[in-house]
Structure formats: C-alpha cells, structure tokens
Amino acid sequence: DTEVTQTPKHLVMGMTNKKSLKCEQHMGHRAMYWYKQKAKKPPELMFVYSYEKLSINESVPSRFSPECPNSSLLNLHLHALQPEDSALYLCASSQDQQGLGSYNEQFFGPGTRLTVL
Amino acid sequence: QKEVEQNSGPLSVPEGAIASLNCTYSDRGSQSFFWYRQYSGKSPELIMSIYSNGDKEDGRFTAQLNKASQYVSLLIRDSQPSDSATYLCAVNLIQGAQKLVFGQGTRLTINP
Numbered sequence: 001d002t003e004v005t006q007t008p009k010h011l012v013m014g015m016t017n018k019k020s021l022k023c024e025q026h027m028g029h030r031a032m033y034w035y036k037q038k039a040k041k042p043p044e045l046m047f048v049y050s051y052e053k054l055s056i057n058e059s060v061p062s063r064f065s066p067e068c069p070n071s072s073l074l075n076l077h078l079h080a081l082q083p084e085d086s087a088l089y090l091c092a093s094s095q096d097q098q099g100l101g102s103y104n105e106q107f108f109g110p111g112t113r114l115t116v117l
Numbered sequence: 118q119k120e121v122e123q124n125s126g127p128l129s130v131p132e133g134a135i136a137s138l139n140c141t142y143s144d145r146g147s148q149s150f151f152w153y154r155q156y157s158g159k160s161p162e163l164i165m166s167i168y169s170n171g172d173k174e175d176g177r178f179t180a181q182l183n184k185a186s187q188y189v190s191l192l193i194r195d196s197q198p199s200d201s202a203t204y205l206c207a208v209n210l211i212q213g214a215q216k217l218v219f220g221q222g223t224r225l226t227i228n229p
Contacts, residue, residue: 042219108160
C-alpha cells in the first residue's frame with residue numbers, strides 16, 4: 001500500500017479562521033513532509049519531520065504550524081492566513097529522510113486545495 | 118545557478134514518437150534522482166527513480182543518469198496522449214539538510 005491520504009480535499013477559509021490540514025500514511029515511513037504548490041510551479045518544501053521530530057523548517061511564517069502526533073499522522077495548523085497563501089498543500093512520506101536510494105522515494109498524497117478569502 | 122534545472126518547454130510530441138526530457142543539477146554529491154508526473158489539478162506521482170550511472174528501463178520509460186555531467190533524462194517511447202502532463206525532475210540534495218529539490222517542470226503535450 002503506497003497511499004498517503006489527506007483531508008480535506010478542498011478548504012475555503014477567511015483570514016481570521018483557524019483550520020487544520022491532516023495527512024496519514026500506513027507505509028511505516030519515518031519521514032513526512034509538507035509542501036506548498038502554486039499554479040505552474042514545482043512543489044516548495046515547507047517542513048520535514050523525521051522520526052516524529054521536526055527536522056527542517058524552510059523559514060515558513062508562524063501562521064503555519066506543523067504537528068506530528070505519531071509516526072503515521074501529520075497535521076498543519078493554519079491561523080491568520082493571507083490570500084497569497086492560497087495554494088495546493090501536499091503531504092508526502094518516505095521511508096527515511098536520510099540514507100540513499102529508495103529510502104528517499106517520496107510518495108505524495110492527493111493534496112488539499114486551500115483558498116483564503 | 119539553480120540547484121535543479123529542466124528544459125523549459127512546453128514540449129509537443131506526436132503520438133507514437135519518443136519524448137525526451139532533460140534535467141541538470143548542481144550538487145555533485147547527489148545520489149538519488151527521481152522523475153514525477155503531474156496531471157493538471159493532481160498531485161505528483163513518482164514514475165522513475167535512478168541511483169546509478171547508466172540507463173534504467175520500466176515499460177515505455179527509460180531514465181538515464183550521468184553523474185560526471187550532472188545530467189538526468191527521461192525518455193518516453195511510443196508516446197500516448199495520456200502521457201500529456203508536467204514532468205518534474207527531483208534530486209535529493211545532500212549538502213546541508215538532506216531534502217528533495219524539484220526542477221521547474223516540463224509540460225509535455227502528446228498530439229494525436
């Protein structure tokens with residue numbers, strides 16, 4: 001099973017709302033990732049969790065707050081977002097963040113299409 | 118110099134022909150290279166991984182890696198309209214914190 005699931009599929013929120021994006025994988029992977037993708041651009045890394053610890057924060061504004069409750073789950077908490085934060089938010093997982101070869105193969109979930117009004 | 122660069126496209130190829138997608142990278146220490154396919158409105162799908170110099174074939178897809186030239190390519194034989202998508206080259210950079218870096222993507226259209 002190489003499936004990563006994300007909920008919700010679509011989310012519309014106002015700038016004062018608080019919402020959360022959820023991601024789940026059951027592949028036994030120990031690294032999980034959040035990416036942001038704008039139209040006609042490649043995915044842009046936001047956060048990496050490795051063995052449930054935050055490994056990389058790509059200088060993401062504090063209105064995005066990641067959380068890894070356990071090795072299968074990854075959340076992204078959203079607060080006071082701006083319209084320019086509207087994008088496709090992708091979760092991915094891999095066997096490990098470090099190491100070589102297939103350990104680094106990242107599998108993406110279907111994404112959450114976020115619109116900030 | 119960008120960390121990962123792809124030929125800008127868009128690329129248009131007739132059905133049945135070979136589509137050739139190219140990618141160069143800057144980190145000489147990189148060991149893992151990936152090609153993702155992304156249909157419009159969907160998430161990226163991993164279609165090929167390559168770790169050693171040379172060719173790796175999987176069905177109609179062949180990935181080629183030349184570490185000395187820091188060059189990765191993807192060939193799609195017998196192109197089908199269903200191959201029309203954006204193809205993203207991704208390189209696992211090991212300088213600093215290990216992470217996957219994507220090229221800008223090449224939009225491929227297969228014309229029936």
